[in-house]
Amino acid sequence: MGMKTPGPEAAPRAAGAAETGDAPVRAVLFDLDGTLLELDMARFLPVYLQRLASYVADLFEPEDFVHQLMRATAAVIGNRDRSRTNERVLYDTFWSGLDPDRHPGARPERRAEAMARFDRFYRTEFGRLRHLARPRPEASRVVAAARARGCKVVLATSPVFPRVAIEERLRWAGLDAGQFDLVTTLENMHTCKPQPDYYYEVAARVGVEPVHCLMVGNDLRDDIAPAARAGMRVYVVEGLVVNEDEPGAPRAPRGSLGQLLAWMERPAPLGNIFANRATLHGNSAGLQ
Ligand SMILES: [Mg+2]
Known part of the structure; x- marks a missing residue:
């Protein structure tokens, strides 16, 4: 050269x-x-949160749901305790902030149902946000x-998103999780x-x-x-x-x-x- x-x-x-x-x-x-991926998070985030809140509106009062989810996400970002996964920090914070009287999905006996609904959101509805991104x-x-x-x-x-939501955005980018030695997710990381x-x-x-x-x-x-x-x-x-x-x-x-x-x-x-x-x-x- x-x-x-x-x-x-x-x-x-x-x-x-x-x-x-x-x-x-x-x-x-x-x-x-x-x-x-060409995705402007500042533009994407409010749309995503609104769609998710609507999808679980029978389980959680939407406005407080979004507030508690943001609070739990902030807890993950600020967490310095590496003994817990980000997923654990997020859900511990999230559940602790929800009043079961206002949010049926926060009742202990309905939490599994709520979790399954979140997962279904990412597998179905989340993909409809693809128009907000460009590869x-x-x-x-x-x-x-x-x-x-x-x-x-x-x-x-x-690593504030579950793996299923990251894999979906990877598809929008024309990529696949298998191309990486490590994909950092809510579930597998202890830091943010x-x-x-x-x-x-x-x-x-x-x-x-x-x-x-x-x-x-x-x-x-x-x-x-x-x-x-x-x-x-x-x-x-x-x-x-x-x-x-x-x-x-x-x-x-x-x-x-x-x-x-x-x-x-x-x-x-x-x-x-x-x-x-x-x-x-x-x-x-x-x-x-
Ligand atoms: Mg970025």
């Missing part, structure tokens, strides 16, 4: 590249919403390219974005040190800043970038998913493009 002007093909480097050095990337973590054409190829490089591949989506702990848990689960991980995301607060704090390299996918004012993610490398794909697919005789000095330019000016 030789020396070149930093261009769109400059390899991603973390803001803290001095710490990560040229450690080869052995795991690539992809966020889903706004990264592999990104490079998504499947970039995941395949990371795997072809010998990397572990993780779907590092916020934006805690750096989430990134440590992911790294441990795939058996790759954070210094050898690359986090690809669109959210500077949830994806980029905490992954960099955990010692990972980061890459901001442009298009639906959120939390631009996050102070913990200055000068993080940026580009399109297509640019990332171009790096991933590039022939690199030294085994890993991210470890190959000849392809690294020491800055990401061309991406900003």
Whole structure:
């Protein structure tokens, strides 16, 4: 390659590249919403909550149901106790906030019915929200390219959704859970974005040190800043970038998913493009 002007093909480097050095990337973590899938969560969330509340309206008074679900989700996001799964934290908080007199579905003898209804919602109604999302054409190829490089591949989506809801959104993106070594879900994680702990848990689960991980995301607060704090390299996918004012993610490398794909697919005789000095330019000016 030789020396070149930093261009769109400059390899991603973390803001803290001095710490990560040229450690080869052995795991690539992809966020889903706004990264592999064109989905604006701020627009999606109110529609989704309204549909879910309507679907269970005979079991839960809709307005308080949404409030309690948001409260339980906030508990998952803020939880620091790694002895409980996110699912456990969510439901413990959720059930404890519901008055059974107002919400028949919260009565102990009807909770199994309520749980089955939630599951049915995700298997049927949730799919009707697909029009709120658009696939990104490079998504499947970039995941395949990371795997072809010998990397572990993780779907590092916020584990506040049950697996069934994540698998559905993966289909909207033209992807499949089987393409990933790990998909982080409500059920299998004990931590949540934006805690750096989430990134440590992911790294441990795939058996790759954070210094050898690359986090690809669109959210500077949830994806980029905490992954960099955990010692990972980061890459901001442009298009639906959120939390631009996050102070913990200055000068993080940026580009399109297509640019990332171009790096991933590039022939690199030294085994890993991210470890190959000849392809690294020491800055990401061309991406900003
Ligand atoms: Mg996102």
